[in-house]
Amino acid sequence: MRIVASLTVLAVAGGLASFGLRSESAGPQWQALRAQFSDQEWARLLRTADLPAPSDPTNKVFHDDAAFRLGRALFYEKRLSGNGELSCASCHDPARDWTDGKALAVGLEQVDKHTPSLWNSALNRWQFWDGRADSLWSQALQPIEHPKEMGGNREEVAELVLTDPDLRALYLEAFGPAPQELSATLTAERVFVQVGKALAAFEGRILTAATPFDQFVSGLQTGDPEDLAALDPLAIVGAKLFFGEAGCHLCHHGPLLSDMEFHDVELPREGAPEPARHAGVGRLLTDPFNGRGQHSDDVEAGRERLAYLNRTPHQRGEWKTPGLRNVARTAPYMHNGVYASLDEVLEHYSTLSDAPARSHTDAKRVLEAGQFDGSQLQALKAFLQSLSSPPPPSELLPPLDSDS
Ligand code: HEC
Ligand code: HEC
Known part of the structure; x- marks a missing residue:
């Protein structure tokens, strides 16, 4: 009876109107699990279900197949x-x-940042560790011209796309003939932006598939015993810690296990915090390729997203919370690659022994050392490992005639 009552509360709170499970119809395995989690932990677990479909109104070819092939x-x-x-x-x-x-x-x-995985990057609210891009297409333009990354330039990229026979054919399918009436400079810029939008159409499909953890969460919703068995007992203990006592969910929640915000998790550093998100907001607002600029396909939508952005001094030292899907396969970790393994990451959250000295006036602190014992560390790690999905499908791998 108690279970049914709390489920009703959850169904309202989480918008889970279709949540049909009743304690009478659920098996003993489900009953045992339900008793293991608090109402809040249970609700947080259920909120990881259903990866949303990505969209980008500022890129009208985002869902286009021809743009995907060019990308x-x-x-x-x-x-x-x-x-x-x-x-x-x-x-x-x-x-x-x-x-x-x-x-x-x-x-x-060498670049001073760690390369983030592109799994689910289409679902990021902001791109880059400091969030200095508001779309995948505007993001893609930066590494091409970055002198330490690809060191290319828009004129040569446009020339390549418009003259190489294979790329030109793909380009024409996606965008039609390049505008004739523009100056060479404007044409190059236009084609460069289209290159970004095509790359985004490709990246928009780099989405993770269901993991053992998702199967388990589905079991929590339906009571299916096979789904409930998808997660091993150690990972279940880890999930309870993650969504409860350990407080990881404060920043890592929802289907991506990220709040899409920026925080300082007190990584070891020398001297003052870096500008981080503080600089990122500044660069985003002045980026000629942002969502409210002339190359956006929906200036109004772009403007709305940027309207509420603030720049405040406490954003110094704050980097984007990464999603955690496939995290077990994407070592090293953090914006500066400081930790080589999940064990090192967990050790940091457990002791904060390598954190910079705290000042008494530091009001923005959120983290407390978790003081996890050995079995808790193992459990958290097992949970993180349960977030691994199958490798990318062949449609995302290099086209057959490519040598990369
Ligand atoms: C030299 C290595 C390198 C190359 C080449 C490179 N990237 Fe990256 N990529 C990075 C690094 C490092 C970052 C993080 C930089 C930062 O946040 O300042 C990044 C960030 C990103 C992000 C943001 C992901 C997130 O979670 O915030 C996307 C998307 C991305 N790159 C796509 C691309 C595309 C598309 C290209 C080709 C046009 C490309 N990258 C070329 C290293 C590279
Ligand atoms: C205050 C918010 C916050 C809390 C609480 C938090 N994290 Fe994080 N987490 C972040 C941010 C932000 C980063 C990236 C930090 C950086 O690179 O500077 C991160 C990075 C990570 C990474 C590395 C991911 C990668 O791809 O580099 C892992 C793994 C991780 N967190 C797991 C956890 C676990 C487990 C807990 C609970 C013990 C936890 N986090 C608690 C915000 C948080």
């Missing part, structure tokens, strides 16, 4: 780079879960 060719195209040797996939390698396995990225030179 796939471009993603693996090394001639976008200054030296002809680097493609997006050089750092975002599908065989390495769309990252590079390095602490810090290496393009033409």
